[in-house]
Amino acid sequence: MAQIVATTRSIQSTLLCPTSGSANERARNLLKPPTFSSKVFSSNGINKCPQDAFRSCRINARKSASVEVIPVSAEDDPKIEEQLRGVPQLLDASNGMWSKPTFRRKTKIVCTIGPSTNTKEMIWKLAEAGMNVARLNMSHGDHASHQKVIDLVKEYNAQAKDNVIAIMLDTKGPEVRSGDLPQPIMLSTGQEFTFTIQRGVGTADCVSVNYDDFVNDVEPGDMLLVDGGMMSLMVKSKTEDSVKCEVVDGGELKSRRHLNVRGKSATLPSITEKDWDDIKFGVDNQVDFYAVSFVKSAEVVHELKNYLKNSGTDIHVIVKIESADSIPNLHSIITASDGAMVARGDLGAELPIEEVPLLQEEIINLCRSMGKAVIVATNMLESMIVHPTPTRAEVSDIAIAVREGSDAIMLSGETAHGK
Numbered sequence: 512m513a514q515i516v517a518t519t520r521s522i523q524s525t526l527l528c529p530t531s532g533s534a535n536e537r538a539r540n541l542l543k544p545p546t547f548s549s550k551v552f553s554s555n556g557i558n559k560c561p562q563d564a565f566r567s568c569r570i571n572a573r574k575s576a577s578v579e580v581i582p583v584s585a586e587d588d589p590k591i592e593e594q595l596r597g598v599p600q601l602l603d604a605s606n607g608m609w610s611k612p613t614f615r616r617k618t619k620i621v622c623t624i625g626p627s628t629n630t631k632e633m634i635w636k637l638a639e640a641g642m643n644v645a646r647l648n649m650s651h652g653d654h655a656s657h658q659k660v661i662d663l664v665k666e667y668n669a670q671a672k673d674n675v676i677a678i679m680l681d682t683k684g685p686e687v688r689s690g691d692l693p694q695p696i697m698l699s700t701g702q703e704f705t706f707t708i709q710r711g712v713g714t715a716d717c718v719s720v721n722y723d724d725f726v727n728d729v730e731p732g733d734m735l736l737v738d739g740g741m742m743s744l745m746v747k748s749k750t751e752d753s754v755k756c757e758v759v760d761g762g763e764l765k766s767r768r769h770l771n772v773r774g775k776s777a778t779l780p781s782i783t784e785k786d787w788d789d790i791k792f793g794v795d796n797q798v799d800f801y802a803v804s805f806v807k808s809a810e811v812v813h814e815l816k817n818y819l820k821n822s823g824t825d826i827h828v829i830v831k832i833e834s835a836d837s838i839p840n841l842h843s844i845i846t847a848s849d850g851a852m853v854a855r856g857d858l859g860a861e862l863p864i865e866e867v868p869l870l871q872e873e874i875i876n877l878c879r880s881m882g883k884a885v886i887v888a889t890n891m892l893e894s895m896i897v898h899p900t901p902t903r904a905e906v907s908d909i910a911i912a913v914r915e916g917s918d919a920i921m922l923s924g925e926t927a928h929g930k
Contacts (some may be wrong), residue, residue: 537864538687565828621642621917624926626927627930630663647678647682682790684781685781688721688769696715696718696764698744702716702757703756713766726749736773737770771800800849801815808843834858841873851886853870854889871915891909895925
């Protein structure tokens with residue numbers, strides 16, 4: 512069915528830039544939504560629309576307004592077929608509105624490979640469905656399991672005609688986690704609970720932490736977040752080896768849960784001994800990218816790049832912005848790197864969660880201004896770990912990341928252990 516657009520002559524608005532009255536130009540405006548670059552480059556004269564046009568919009572409409580139908584396809588008016596020849600066609604109308612777009616997708620998709628997808632069959636399916644980068648999360652699994660995935664991806668690349676999958680090795684970084692528990696513990700609001708740096712403790716009211724300076728890094732009044740905020744505890748007091756807390760938001764505490772202190776970063780090196788072993792593993796297997804966790808300064812990036820240079824390899828370094836300490840050093844960190852990842856999980860745990868969307872846009876803008884790649888990650892399609900369709904909010908979240916100018920979006924648990 513031909514598409515038509517109705518406009519009223521009497522509606523006067525300063526929202527859009529003045530255009531000529533030709534059907535061709537009006538069709539271009541209708542088919543091409545405003546892009547992020549139109550805002551970034553407006554000061555250079557590429558976009559002639561004034562910056563503050565969006566702030567002053569006057570709309571006056573009258574009920575008796577006449578309607579003009581603007582033809583936007585050859586079916587509406589064969590005379591404009593030539594005029595519209597250069598307009599990008601978004602969909603193949605003959606196959607319906609949900610047909611596959613005829614243009615090549617620009618935003619890439621990073622998929623974390625895990626128990627649900629580490630077989631040849633699933634990696635092939637992911638690749639054919641649109642995966643561009645296979646991510647190895649070094650927080651889980653061992654070198655043998657990751658070696659299997661690397662070999663499968665390289666096997667796919669060897670037989671693929673026009674689709675090559677890159678490999679990203681994501682370091683574990685200096686994560687602070689709770690210890691092992693014989694069984695999950697239910698924490699209730701108001702309950703007292705203790706974290707200790709003593710190893711091997713796991714009872715109903717106390718569990719060990721894998722970080723010896725944990726006691727020194729927290730103070731009474733700090734908010735301790737478990738699993739990025741799924742549970743929260745207020746620090747009440749501390750001793751030489753223990754931190755006593757009161758449960759604010761309860762839930763089920765399982766073994767090896769990720770711990771954050773709101774507004775603070777752990778005083779650990781960004782690249783640990785385990786990370787260096789994993790990085791050497793990546794060099795031996797010629798991976799394409801390193802995603803370095805909890806980068807706090809540019810010195811970390813320089814150190815890694817010097818190591819890679821001495822190793823005679825050209826692996827690109829993507830810095831993960833997920834630490835409160837990294838925000839003041841954003842410019843120097845991104846300058847030293849080959850790109851950045853907006854790791855919204857830990858970032859939203861260490862900083863107020865409502866600041867994350869603003870930081871996301873700022874990081875994307877900064878990367879684009881420097882010509883660096885940028886990835887948006889965490890909770891992109893979280894509900895699809897267990898459900899076959901996403902929420903409307905998740906769809907909007909991805910659309911916003913794409914329109915802001917993200918080069919890629921990343922799936923974590925969705926592809927690693929989702930149904």
